[in-house]
Amino acid sequence: MKYVSAFFAIAFGLLVLAGYFVPALEPLQALLISWAGILLAVASLIGVFNLITVHGEKIRSREKNSGYSSLLLVSLVLTFLLGLALGPSHPVMQGVVESVILPVEASLMAILSVTLLYAAIRLLRRRVDVMSVIFLLTVLAVLVWSLALPPYGELALFGNTLRPWLTQVLALGGARGILIGVALGALTTGLRVLLAFDRPYGGK
Amino acid sequence: MPINLDLITGAFAFFFTVLIFSYLLGDNPLFRIGSYIFVGVTAGYVASVAMWQVVYPRLIYPLVYGASTDKLLVFFPLLLAGFLFLKISPRTSHLGSPAMAYVVGVSAAVTVGGAVIGTILPQTWATINLFDMQTSQSWLDVIESAGNGIIILIALVATLSYFHFGARPTADGAPRRFVPIEWLAWLGRIFIAVTLGTLFAGVLLASLTALIERVSSLYLFISSFF
Numbered sequence: 001m002k003y004v005s006a007f008f009a010i011a012f013g014l015l016v017l018a019g020y021f022v023p024a025l026e027p028l029q030a031l032l033i034s035w036a037g038i039l040l041a042v043a044s045l046i047g048v049f050n051l052i053t054v055h056g057e058k059i060r061s062r063e064k065n066s067g068y069s070s071l072l073l074v075s076l077v078l079t080f081l082l083g084l085a086l087g088p089s090h091p092v093m094q095g096v097v098e099s100v101i102l103p104v105e106a107s108l109m110a111i112l113s114v115t116l117l118y119a120a121i122r123l124l125r126r127r128v129d130v131m132s133v134i135f136l137l138t139v140l141a142v143l144v145w146s147l148a149l150p151p152y153g154e155l156a157l158f159g160n161t162l163r164p165w166l167t168q169v170l171a172l173g174g175a176r177g178i179l180i181g182v183a184l185g186a187l188t189t190g191l192r193v194l195l196a197f198d199r200p201y202g203g204k
Numbered sequence: 205m206p207i208n209l210d211l212i213t214g215a216f217a218f219f220f221t222v223l224i225f226s227y228l229l230g231d232n233p234l235f236r237i238g239s240y241i242f243v244g245v246t247a248g249y250v251a252s253v254a255m256w257q258v259v260y261p262r263l264i265y266p267l268v269y270g271a272s273t274d275k276l277l278v279f280f281p282l283l284l285a286g287f288l289f290l291k292i293s294p295r296t297s298h299l300g301s302p303a304m305a306y307v308v309g310v311s312a313a314v315t316v317g318g319a320v321i322g323t324i325l326p327q328t329w330a331t332i333n334l335f336d337m338q339t340s341q342s343w344l345d346v347i348e349s350a351g352n353g354i355i356i357l358i359a360l361v362a363t364l365s366y367f368h369f370g371a372r373p374t375a376d377g378a379p380r381r382f383v384p385i386e387w388l389a390w391l392g393r394i395f396i397a398v399t400l401g402t403l404f405a406g407v408l409l410a411s412l413t414a415l416i417e418r419v420s421s422l423y424l425f426i427s428s429f430f
Contacts (some may be wrong), residue, residue, distance in 0.1 A: 001298055001299070001302070003347060004294075005301040005305035006305065007308070008227050008302045008305040008306045008309060009247040010309065011309075012218075012306055012309045012310055012313075013309030013310060013312050013313040015313075016310050016313035016314060017316055017317060020317040020321065033310060034262070035280065035281040035284070035306075035310075036306065036307050037258065037262075038259070038263055038281045039281060039284055039285060039303060040309050041258035041259050041287050042254075042259065042263075042285040042289075043307070044250060044251065044290060045251055045254055045255070045259070046289065046291060048247050048251040048319065049292060049347045050292070053241075065236075066239040067309070068236050068237065069240070071237060071240045071241055071244065071305070072240040072241070072243055072244040073244065075245045076244035076248040078248065078254055079252070080247075080251050082248075082252075083249055083251070083252020083253070083255075083256070084256075085246060087256050088253045088256055088257070091209070093252070095209055095213050096245060096249065098213050098217065099212070099213040099214075099215075099216030100216060100217075100241065100245045100338070101246055101249065102217070103216075103218075103220045104220050104224055104412050105238075105416075106417060106418055107224035107414075108211065108224060109402050109410070109411050109414035109415075110225075110237055110411060110415035110417075110418045111227055111228065111411075112227060112414075112417050113414070115391070115410060116407065116408050116411065117408070119265065120404075122367075128363070130394075130395055131397045132397075134397040134398060134401070135397040135398075135400060135401045137401070137403070138397065138405070139308065139402075139404050139408070142401070142402055142416060143405050143408065143409070146405075146409065158253075164306075166398070166402065169352045169355055169403035170355065170361075170395065171399045171401075171403075172356055173355060173356040173357070173358065173359020173363065173395055173399075173400050173405075174359050174363050174395035174396050174398055174399030174400075175402075176253050176327050176330070176359070176360050176363075177359060177360045177362070177363025177364050177366075177392065177395065177396075178318075178396065178399060179323055180323065180324055180327050180328070181312060181364055181367045181422035182323075183319040183320075183322075183324045183327075184324070185245075185321035186315050186316075186318075186319045187315075187316055187319040187324070189312075189315070190312040190316035191312075193308060193312035194309065194312050194313060195308070199305075199306055200409065201304040201308045202298065
């Protein structure tokens, strides 16, 4: 089975890759990517089923805090059945999104501000070296230079000159280096998978 | 009496905001209730979206109502989807590997193509174009563009040098990087610190905006009763 798996990964992967360079293969590339999209949707359903199994097992074996698992299962099954019956764009489903998903996501984002401030203060107390000082000075500079004072608006020198220079020249160079570094890493990892040096789908 | 959907949505949003904000007092049952329900609702919603927008229109509908060519075209993904379901049981899990291999192979190819066409080439061209002086209208513009271009180029090379981990053994056996790379990597650390500081400030500003929006929504919901 491991040879079949490696053959599938290499053959279909190389066909999709060839589609980027050979225009005649573009329709085949689109078809293969579309099939992968279907399989990813099926994989997400399997993931949800796995979530149900894990929490169902917790409830069955009466583990500690299994009450929370019951809440999770009830909310999951109710939302799924409602979504299956009405469709995700139905006003009731949109109400579910606006009353649970969006407020919780926004609240978690809001809590992040407190967590980030706390982390910055901890960094200043625990690790004072050149890099952390540069990091925190940059944070302060961007925050303070973004301020618009009510009577004056943005301060001309900081808002129009120094902040853009810091974010669009100094930080841009670093960000570009990080992006290209990440892309080179992704390229190497992808090629290792396509040449079957790495087989994350199973088989050594 | 008609049900006011806005009021119900607002009440639930208020309730869940309070549950999540209780985390500011530390990990507690209220926060856990909110987060477990959130995970359940989100998973249920994602599953229903996957069913309605992908599985039904692209797999089930062509199979039941499609022409014979459509049925032929969905046969292969249907077969792989069946194998993928075998991943659920540990005993049949290995039979699902070809389907996983297909997804991984196609994803790896898309990643390689995306990395080259979507990141490496555009970012390299953007750096080269900084030295294109054709649009500059005065000598001052030329000096400014060239100065900024040189700084960005140095930052780019220094940052990439920081991620270069090739080293040679010294006389005492300890690994050591090539000296110019070592200097460039030190400079790269400064640019990385500035970049991460800018990103951190951006995320902090975005989360402060979310905090203001949530507190404002709590205030508006309470004040709507008075």
